[in-house]
Amino acid sequence: MWQRLRGKGRLTPEDVDQALREVRLALLEADVHFKVVRDFVARVRERAVGEEVMKSLTPAQQVVKIVHEEMQALMGATGARLQMSPHPPTVILLCGLQGAGKTTFAAKLAGWLQRQGRRPLLCAADLQRPAAVEQLQVNGRQVGVPVVAPEPGQHPQDVAADAVARARSLPADVVIVDTAGRSQADIELMTELRTVRDRIHPHEVLLVLDAMAGQDALGVARGFAEGVGVDGVVLTRLDSDARGGAALSVRAIIDRPIKFVGSGERLDAIEPFHPERMASRILG
Amino acid sequence: VGGRRALDAETIEELEGVLLGADMGAAETERLIGVLREAAATERLAPEEVPERLRELVAGDLRGAARPLRRAASGPTVVMMVGVNGSGKTTTAAKLAHLLRSEGATTLLAAADTFRAAAAEQLGVWAGRAGVDLVRHTAGGDPSAVIFDAVTAAQARGLDSVICDTAGRLHNKANLMAELQKMVRVAGRACPGAPHEVLLVLDASTGQNGLVQACVFTEAVRVTGLVLTKLDTTARGGIVLAVHRALALPILYVGVGEGLADLRPFDADAFATAVLG
Numbered sequence: 198m199w200q201r202l203r204g205k206g207r208l209t210p211e212d213v214d215q216a217l218r219e220v221r222l223a224l225l226e227a228d229v230h231f232k233v234v235r236d237f238v239a240r241v242r243e244r245a246v247g248e249e250v251m252k253s254l255t256p257a258q259q260v261v262k263i264v265h266e267e268m269q270a271l272m273g274a275t276g277a278r279l280q281m282s283p284h285p286p287t288v289i290l291l292c293g294l295q296g297a298g299k300t301t302f303a304a305k306l307a308g309w310l311q312r313q314g315r316r317p318l319l320c321a322a323d324l325q326r327p328a329a330v331e332q333l334q335v336n337g338r339q340v341g342v343p344v345v346a347p348e349p350g351q352h353p354q355d356v357a358a359d360a361v362a363r364a365r366s367l368p369a370d371v372v373i374v375d376t377a378g379r380s381q382a383d384i385e386l387m388t389e390l391r392t393v394r395d396r397i398h399p400h401e402v403l404l405v406l407d408a409m410a411g412q413d414a415l416g417v418a419r420g421f422a423e424g425v426g427v428d429g430v431v432l433t434r435l436d437s438d439a440r441g442g443a444a445l446s447v448r449a450i451i452d453r454p455i456k457f458v459g460s461g462e463r464l465d466a467i468e469p470f471h472p473e474r475m476a477s478r479i480l481g
Numbered sequence: 482v483g484g485r486r487a488l489d490a491e492t493i494e495e496l497e498g499v500l501l502g503a504d505m506g507a508a509e510t511e512r513l514i515g516v517l518r519e520a521a522a523t524e525r526l527a528p529e530e531v532p533e534r535l536r537e538l539v540a541g542d543l544r545g546a547a548r549p550l551r552r553a554a555s556g557p558t559v560v561m562m563v564g565v566n567g568s569g570k571t572t573t574a575a576k577l578a579h580l581l582r583s584e585g586a587t588t589l590l591a592a593a594d595t596f597r598a599a600a601a602e603q604l605g606v607w608a609g610r611a612g613v614d615l616v617r618h619t620a621g622g623d624p625s626a627v628i629f630d631a632v633t634a635a636q637a638r639g640l641d642s643v644i645c646d647t648a649g650r651l652h653n654k655a656n657l658m659a660e661l662q663k664m665v666r667v668a669g670r671a672c673p674g675a676p677h678e679v680l681l682v683l684d685a686s687t688g689q690n691g692l693v694q695a696c697v698f699t700e701a702v703r704v705t706g707l708v709l710t711k712l713d714t715t716a717r718g719g720i721v722l723a724v725h726r727a728l729a730l731p732i733l734y735v736g737v738g739e740g741l742a743d744l745r746p747f748d749a750d751a752f753a754t755a756v757l758g
C-alpha cells in the first residue's frame with residue numbers, strides 16, 4: 198500500500214481515507230483489538246488532516262510517518278527494565294492464562310538474571326497443574342537455579358512466602374514465582390492470585406501473554422490489571438509467525454511496559470522487548 | 482423503505498464489534514454483514530430479528546462440521562493430538578481417553594512428547610486419573626519410537642484405541658513439522674491406516690494466526706479434525722469459522738475446562754450462541 202502512495206504528490210482526502218482503510222485492515226489482520234484500531238485510525242486521520250505539509254516529505258510519506266510515529270508512541274519504551282528493590286530480595290510474580298508460557302519464562306528469566314550476575318531463586322507455586330512443579334524443577338536444573346517446591350498441605354501463597362524467606366538465607370536477590378494458569382474471569386482463581394500477591398508483596402507482577410492471542414487479549418489484560426495489578430507484560434512465542442497485534446491492544450488498555458519477549462522453546466530464548474521491531478511486525 | 486431500516490450504521494458498527502471481537506476476522510465479518518444486509522433488505526427484517534438471523538447464519542455455516550471420532554475397520558483406532566505449544570494437547574489427550582473409557586472402550590495413552598520438561602510425567606498423572614495405561618520412554622528420546630511402541634502395544638493387547646500426545650510445535654519450524662511427518666509415517670508402518678485421526682488442538686483465544694496454523698498443519702500431516710480448547714474462558718473461538726471455511730475441517734470436540742470430564746462434542750448451535758456473546 199505504501200508503494201502505491203509513495204508515487205503520489207498531493208494526497209486528496211480520498212487518498213487519506215483509502216490509506217487508512219488499508220491500515221485498519223492490516224491492523225485487524227494482525228490481531229489488534231478492533232476498538233484500539235478504531236482509536237488508532239481516528240488519531241492518524243486527525244493528524245494527517247490537520248498537519249502542515251512538511252517541505253521534505255510528500256503527503257504520502259507523511260501519512261506513513263504519522264502511522265509509524267503513532268505506533269511507536271503506543272508501543273512504549275524499550276523493555277527489560279525490572280524494578281530491583283533496594284532491599285533484596287526483589288520479588289517477581291508471574292501470572293497469565295493457561296498455557297501462555299509462564300513456567301518456561303520463569304526459568305528463562307532466572308537464567309537471564311543469573312547471566313547478569315544476580316542470584317535468582319525460583320518458586321514453583323502452581324499446585325494445580327499435573328507435574329507443574331517437576332517441569333519448573335527440570336527447567337531450574339537446566340539453568341542452574343534452585344527451585345523452592347511445595348510442602349504437603351501448603352497453598353500457593355505458603356510456597357511463595359517460603360521462597361521469599363529462603364531467599365534471605367541463601368542468599369538470593371531475586372525470587373521468581375510461577376503460578377497456575379487462570380482466566381481473568383475466574384473469580385475464585387483471581388482471589389487466590391491476590392492472596393499470593395498480598396502474602397509476598399511483589400515488586401513486579403508480570404502478565405505473561407501469548408503473541409498469537411487474538412481479540413481476547415484486551416479483556417485478559419484489563420482483567421488481570423483490575424484483578425491483581427500488572428506492572429509489566431511478557432510476550433511469548435514471538436518466534437511464531439503471528440503478527441502480535443495483541444501487544445498493541447495490551448499497551449493501549451493497561452499502559453504498562455512490555456518488558457521481555459520469549460523467542461523460542463529453549464531456556465536462553467529470552468530478549469528485552471524492542472518496540473520498533475514490534476511495530477514493524479504488526480504493520481506487516 | 483420501511484423494513485430496510487434493519488441495518489442502520491449504528492447496528493452495523495455494533496455487529497462489527499461482536500464479530501471482530503470474537504476473532505472472526507475482517508473478511509468473515511464483512512461477508513456476514515453483507516449477507517445480513519441482503520437479508521434485511523429482501524426480507525424486511527425487523528431490527529430485533531437481526532441477532533437471531535446472525536446466529537442462524539453462523540450455526541448454519543458450522544452445522545456440517547460436527548462428527549464423532551472415527552473407528553478403525555479393524556485393530557486399534559490411532560489418534561494423534563497435534564498443535565502449537567500450550568494449546569491443550571496433553572490435557573485433551575487425557576480427556577479423550579477418559580471419554581472413550583466412559584463409553585466402554587479400551588484405550589491407552591502414548592507420551593510421544595519427549596522434548597518438553599516433565600511432559601511424560603504430566604501425562605502420567607492424567608493416565609492415572611483416567612485409569613488407563615501409559616506408554617512412555619525416557620526424556621529426550623525419539624518420539625517416533627514412542628508412537629511405534631504404543632501402537633504395537635495397543636495391537637498386541639487388542640485395545641480399541643491409542644491416543645498419542647505429541648510435543649507442541651510452531652508450524653513455521655520446518656524441522657519440527659518434519660519430525661511430526663515422520664511420527665505419522667511410523668504410526669502407519671506400525672498399523673496400516675494409522676493414524677486414523679490427526680486432531681489439531683486449537684486454543685480458542687488464538688487470533689488470525691490460527692488459520693495459518695490450520696493450513697500449515699493440514700498441508701504437512703493431513704489433519705482430520707479440530708479440537709477447540711479453553712472455551713470456558715472469555716475466549717470465543719471465532720477463528721474456527723475461517724478455518725472451517727478454508728479447509729472444511731470437522732470439529733470434533735470443544736474443551737471447556739481443566740478437568741478430565743471437560744470435553745464435549747462440538748455443537749454448532751451451542752457454539753454459535755456462545756461465540757456471538
Ligand SMILES: Nc1nc2c(ncn2[C@@H]2O[C@H](COP(=O)(O)OP(=O)(O)OP(=O)(O)O)[C@@H](O)[C@H]2O)c(=O)[nH]1
Nearest residue numbers: 295296297298299300301378434459460461566567
Ligand atoms: N516456541 C515457543 N514456545 C514457547 C515459548 N515460551 C513457552 N513455550 C512453550 O509453550 C508451552 C507452554 O509453556 P508453559 O511454560 O508450560 O506455559 P504455562 O503458562 O506455564 O502453562 P500453564 O502452567 O499450564 O498455565 C511449552 O511447550 C513451552 O515450551 C516461546 O517463546 N516460544
Ligand SMILES: Nc1nc2c(ncn2[C@@H]2O[C@H](COP(=O)(O)OP(=O)(O)OP(=O)(O)O)[C@@H](O)[C@H]2O)c(=O)[nH]1
Nearest residue numbers: 295296566567568569570571572649711736737738
Ligand atoms: N480453562 C481451560 N484450560 C485448559 C483447557 N485445555 C487445556 N487447558 C489448560 O491449558 C494449559 C496447557 O495445557 P496442555 O495440555 O499442557 O497443553 P499442551 O498443548 O499439551 O502444551 P505443550 O505440550 O507444552 O505444547 C494447562 O494448564 C491446561 O490445564 C480447557 O479446555 N480450558
Ligand SMILES: [Mg+2]
Nearest residue numbers: 299300323329
Ligand atoms: Mg505453568
Ligand SMILES: [Mg+2]
Nearest residue numbers: 570571594649
Ligand atoms: Mg503437552
